[in-house]
Amino acid sequence: MSDAAGNAMLRVEDVSAGYDGFQALFGVSLEVNAGESVAVIGPNGAGKTTLLRAISKLIGVTGGDIAMEGRSLKSVPAHEVIGYGIAQVPENRRLFPRLTVAENLKMGGFLPSARARHDERLAYVYSLFPRMKERSGQLAGTLSGGEQQMCAIGRALMSGPKLLLLDEPSAGLAPVVVQSIFEMVKRICAEGYTVLIVEQNIRQVLKVVDRAYLLETGRIKQSGPSAQLLASDEIRKAYLGI
Amino acid sequence: MSEVFDIFLLESVLNGLLLGGLLALLSLGLNLIFGVIDVVWICYAELIMVGMYAVYYFHVVFGWPLLLAMLMGILIVAMAGAALHYFVIRPVLAAEPINQLLVTGGVLFFLQAAATLAFGIEFKNLGVTFPPIVVGDISFSMPRLIAFVTALAGMLGMYLFLTRTYIGTAIRAISQDRTIMPLMGVNPNRIFLVTSALGGGLAGLGACLLVLQYDIHPAIGLSFGPITFLICVLGGLGNMVGGFIAAFIFAQFISVGGFFFAIEWGYVIAFLFFIGMMFWRPQGLFTK
Numbered sequence: 001m002s003d004a005a006g007n008a009m010l011r012v013e014d015v016s017a018g019y020d021g022f023q024a025l026f027g028v029s030l031e032v033n034a035g036e037s038v039a040v041i042g043p044n045g046a047g048k049t050t051l052l053r054a055i056s057k058l059i060g061v062t063g064g065d066i067a068m069e070g071r072s073l074k075s076v077p078a079h080e081v082i083g084y085g086i087a088q089v090p091e092n093r094r095l096f097p098r099l100t101v102a103e104n105l106k107m108g109g110f111l112p113s114a115r116a117r118h119d120e121r122l123a124y125v126y127s128l129f130p131r132m133k134e135r136s137g138q139l140a141g142t143l144s145g146g147e148q149q150m151c152a153i154g155r156a157l158m159s160g161p162k163l164l165l166l167d168e169p170s171a172g173l174a175p176v177v178v179q180s181i182f183e184m185v186k187r188i189c190a191e192g193y194t195v196l197i198v199e200q201n202i203r204q205v206l207k208v209v210d211r212a213y214l215l216e217t218g219r220i221k222q223s224g225p226s227a228q229l230l231a232s233d234e235i236r237k238a239y240l241g242i
Numbered sequence: 243m244s245e246v247f248d249i250f251l252l253e254s255v256l257n258g259l260l261l262g263g264l265l266a267l268l269s270l271g272l273n274l275i276f277g278v279i280d281v282v283w284i285c286y287a288e289l290i291m292v293g294m295y296a297v298y299y300f301h302v303v304f305g306w307p308l309l310l311a312m313l314m315g316i317l318i319v320a321m322a323g324a325a326l327h328y329f330v331i332r333p334v335l336a337a338e339p340i341n342q343l344l345v346t347g348g349v350l351f352f353l354q355a356a357a358t359l360a361f362g363i364e365f366k367n368l369g370v371t372f373p374p375i376v377v378g379d380i381s382f383s384m385p386r387l388i389a390f391v392t393a394l395a396g397m398l399g400m401y402l403f404l405t406r407t408y409i410g411t412a413i414r415a416i417s418q419d420r421t422i423m424p425l426m427g428v429n430p431n432r433i434f435l436v437t438s439a440l441g442g443g444l445a446g447l448g449a450c451l452l453v454l455q456y457d458i459h460p461a462i463g464l465s466f467g468p469i470t471f472l473i474c475v476l477g478g479l480g481n482m483v484g485g486f487i488a489a490f491i492f493a494q495f496i497s498v499g500g501f502f503f504a505i506e507w508g509y510v511i512a513f514l515f516f517i518g519m520m521f522w523r524p525q526g527l528f529t530k
């Protein structure tokens with residue numbers, strides 16, 4: 001499944017990245033194949049968010065390369081990454097609090113190519129999340145945590161992406177809501193989107209995705225099918241408390 | 243006696259209303275820039291001065307029809323706004339606010355000096371006069387009425403632009419969360435440039451309305467720049483609705499205060515009101 005010679009949808013190769021004088025990622029490599037759902041799991045501060053920022057080019061990549069469908073993103077500015085079919089749902093959702101739900105969704109489809117299909121995609125997002133239709137005129141800042149996550153995912157879907165990057169969609173939500181968030185992720189995968197999801201909620205996310213990578217202090221420590229990681233002694237001891 | 247008094251008072255209130263519309267338009271541009279880019283264009287009124295000269299030159303010197311000259315004035319100041327952002331603001335976007343303030347302050351003095359050099363210090367005007375409009379015992383100045391109506395139309399246009407279009411929505415979005423805009427495919431630098439051109443365009447529109455009422459000279463910016471800035475602060479810097487309301491409050495202080503005492507006193511009272519407010523609500527009357 002992995003390492004199929006060069007036809008992965010997303011290929012992250014030996015990537016190093018960080019912030020002003022602080023390196024957060026050390027030669028990270030991973031792949032996501034078309035139609036797959038893949039998780040990057042790891043503790044707080046491991047570099048998961050940094051990895052997604054690097055893929056979206058929000059931060060510079062100091063070493064290695066990232067390629068989408070065989071095309072390198074090396075010299076691609078951040079605002080053009082979405083044109084390659086990569087949409088990100090950022091950590092903490094980051095909706096525009098004083099825009100309405102409908103306006104937030106509209107912003108997700110900002111690209112000229114997406115504008116032409118706005119109505120069709122909006123209908124699709126509303127069919128996935130009927131709650132968003134009910135709340136379309138409400139300011140996003142007044143939504144509940146779970147609704148905000150729906151809105152954030154909907155916003156990313158408005159661009160018609162091939163690959164969806166999700167940064168800790170369950171973080172900061174009540175336990176009952178967390179359950180529904182993972183149901184939501186499952187449905188997104190079933191809709192045919194290729195998904196790369198970052199999570200600290202390891203037990204839950206491994207039930208949803210096909211494969212996962214374990215990231216610790218900026219390095220990939222383990223990888224494999226979800227079932228294999230769930231059964232791994234190291235992960236059970238360190239992260240699942242068994 | 244008291245009847246005449248009431249009519250003049252009513253006239254001042256109405257004139258204050260007209261002035262409020264104009265001041266609201268002037269403060270809108272400054273607020274837009276601050277709300278979106280987080281930089282105060284201290285030289286905002288000097289951009290208006292440039293616009294006034296532009297209208298004057300195209301109309302009086304080059305003989306263009308007034309409306310066309312005004313359109314040209316708006317266009318020129320819009321481009322000046324974009325240029326101001328590109329060449330002056332962009333390099334200091336990440337700098338301390340005080341440095342950004344000093345840099346636009348530098349532009350203020352540069353524009354004043356350049357205008358003095360290029361146009362001289364003598365007062366210029368369009369030489370157009372309008373008859374006053376008399377309704378019963380009350381008379382209005384036509385340019386003020388034009389300014390009021392046009393300012394309201396300009397603000398309505400801006401409102402529709404900001405709420406109905408993709409770029410307008412992105413302008414509001416970027417003022418709420420700058421760093422994730424690229425995830426939407428939005429190039430923040432481009433939005434800032436468009437916003438600066440819009441802010442300049444509003445200054446240009448303000449110039450067209452002012453040039454109907456006032457003589458032009460290189461230091462004209464000083465007579466309404468500070469008021470515009472204070473109105474923005476009073477309404478909460480960057481808060482466009484707050485600035486709108488504050489403009490009408492301020493205009494009433496000037497107009498009605500001027501009625502009870504003398505014109506100059508109107509300004510004194512308005513500024514005293516401002517200082518008092520800054521003790522009571524330093525964050526502005528209508529904080530975001």
Ligand SMILES: Nc1ncnc2c1ncn2[C@@H]1O[C@H](COP(=O)(O)OP(=O)(O)O)[C@@H](O)[C@H]1O
Pocket residue numbers: 019022024042043044045046047048049050051
């Ligand atoms: N904006 C930033 N500036 C400097 N250091 C940062 C910044 N964001 C994250 N870091 C550091 O980078 C490392 C990885 O952080 P992050 O990618 O957010 O981890 P995770 O998402 O796995 O919790 C941490 O040590 C964190 O302190």
Ligand SMILES: [Mg+2]
Pocket residue numbers: 048049050091168
């Ligand atoms: Mg994180």
